[in-house]
Amino acid sequence: MDFMDNTVEPQKNRLMVVVSLATLALVVGGAWLYYYNRPEQKASRIREQYFSATPDNVDFFAVAKNMEKLLADSSPSLLRETEAELKAFLGDSLSEIDRRRGTELLKEVAINPQYPNVLRVKALTYIADHYGLDFTDQNFARDITFTGEGFEHLLSESGGDVELAMRKLNEWSNTLLPNLTANYRVALWYAEEIHKNAALQDEEKAELLEKMRAYLAEGDKILEQVKQTHAPVRLAIASALKARIVDLSEGDPAEADKFFRFAMREYSRQPFTVLQLVHLANDGLYYAAFLARQSQEEQRQRIIDMLEPIYVYLSTPQSPEKRNVRLVSLLVAARDSATSDYPALDFNKSDIDRISNIYPEFGQMIDTLDLKLYAKDHPAEAFIK
16 A cells, blocks of 8 residues: 555656646747737737848738738727837838828828827828839829828918928928928928029028028938937938938039938948838939939949949849839839929939930830839739829
């Protein structure tokens, strides 16, 4: 009996230990699974997927689908801040897939006073980003962006002038939370007014310059506060805007060149994401056009070196999801433009002609671009006008 007791007792103890460990494992595993599948954790993983997408692994189709599913399944249980952030990211992700729907989402975030101002500003910033990137539909801002609650009055108060309405949008962004790109974009509007109105009286020009410099100074002040925390792509966008402000307001070309160079460095920072690539391509064209206006012969090799990656990319067949439809829309808009201010005062048909003279192969490629053909089987195909 003693022998049996001595044998059974250790077995019972071992069994209890095993059961306890198994129970603990189930509890820990269940807790981890619950934590992993919490809406906030799912949102965090989607956020990481959004920001870390590279030109090789980009799949905004999948990212957008994941965001939509999470918002549909979990919206009531999401923190309001997370919900607003996901909607802003989804609006940005949809910008080249279904720009209309993406813009409506961004507008929804921007006008909601229950969302944090920093995220309402993010939504307005994305709307302004897309305005400068996408030329697939020249009337999009008039027909879609500046309609409905919170936006319609911006256009009506601007007398139907879309550029002025966009300035007012950036001013609104600044009232919600003073921010870098909004200040620089308002300053750019004043620089453009100076550039396109050669007959301005000295007094009128001085007034425009004063306002431009005030927004520029405010942007510079904010830049000092955020340059250690902002993502490289946002610093690059801001610096390219500043370069264009200096150029269009008849500032020192060497100073404009300095800001463009800084932008190109920030855009090229590793790890290199697709968000950087999208803006790098467009601002690279603005930089090349700027250099071509300075001295074509002197800057010839720099311009060719800068544009060669775009030439190689557009000359190489791409699967639909890898095509940068908006970049092609910018080139086609400039090539076909009949006015000096479309798609931009500092990137229009005369700039395409100068670049083509410097880099004939690039010019020949632009001549052959067909936006509808390039967008075939891409989601944006349905929205090209």
